[in-house]
């Protein structure tokens with residue numbers, strides 16, 4: 272009997288062999304569904320062996336306004352970089368696997384405290400556990416953003432890493448697809464679509480869903496969905512995360528080499544050129560990280576006092592009043608009565624709002640709590 276890993280490998284090989292077109296779409300979807308199930312099984316087994324004294328994860332305490340994970344092959348310059356842009360010192364070395372654990376550092380920039388995590392180099396097979404791959408991937412999953420560090424002389428590397436992260440359930444620079452699957456007691460698989468589906472027939476969709484052990488479900492598709500998106504929704508443990516890229520070591524690369532390296536990267540992803548060693552582009556990199564994290568400023572006006580227009584709170588741009596309360600004081604949510612907002616998110620000045628109100632950059636906020 273083949274191990275779970277071998278079974279996954281066999282199915283992946285079959286997917287790679289299969290020509291991708293309309294006719295094979297559903298077939299590939301079913302194979303991907305199969306992989307997703309095998310992985311769930313594997314994760315359960317791994318969790319079980321961990322409980323009985325297996326491998327230990329990297330202990331990292333999250334801190335600051337956001338966390339960024341450094342991802343790259345060994346020796347691309349991750350440790351050199353974190354030592355330059357944060358307060359941390361992480362040993363750099365001219366050999367692979369200098370860094371063996373997760374080293375956190377804090378970068379202060381434009382009033383925000385951004386935690387950066389240096390990690391061991393990631394290699395092919397990481398999602399199957401190679402080179403502490405599983406621990407590294409868990410740290411990446413829990414970060415707010417991934418910063419790939421790439422070497423301009425190794426254009427194939429990025430795709431290898433992206434694939435490993437994809438296999439580990441990370442969906443980088445992708446939005447969560449509008450696929451909703453609700454298990455019900457009876458009625459079979461009921462597919463409701465608001466847009467024409469050209470990738471899959473209702474029967475294909477039904478087959479994928481049944482392979483996850485559902486006999487009856489209501490499926491709502493608000494986009495032309497692919498088999499992979501449906502599998503992602505069923506697997507339920509996908510992480511949608513922002514990612515950016517820094518091409519390092521530009522001090523020793525020619526313009527041609529840098530251009531070639533850039534061509535091997537996805538078109539729409541934010542890319543920057545730096546040299547960690549020679550301090551080239553590092554101030555710009557700080558701005559780049561800050562901008563891509565999507566921060567906004569919220570000014571607090573304590574009840575009966577002037578607003579603090581000097582030092583705004585720096586928060587993620589999808590923050591609600593509740594997120595702010597949690598940041599300010601651990602009792603604020605429990606004692607919360609209401610809040611008042613003036614600014615871009617308010618319909619009128621000092622609108623009264625609740626915990627779930629979504630704030631916008633530049634808002635003024637007053638929180639009223641029970642005494």
Ligand SMILES: Nc1nc2c(ncn2[C@@H]2O[C@H](COP(=O)(O)OP(=O)(O)OP(=O)(O)O)[C@@H](O)[C@H]2O)c(=O)[nH]1
Pocket residue numbers: 343344345346347348349350351352362363364365366367368369370371390391392393519520521522523545546547548549
């Ligand atoms: N020329 C040049 N060399 C660099 C640059 N950044 C790092 N290096 C060198 O590359 C080698 C590897 O750097 P590290 O920072 O240890 O790389 P790493 O990605 O942390 O490597 P692992 O911890 O093994 O994964 C060291 O010899 C660095 O001095 C750069 O911008 N230019």
Ligand SMILES: [Mg+2]
Pocket residue numbers: 349350351361362363369370389390391392
């Ligand atoms: Mg290192």
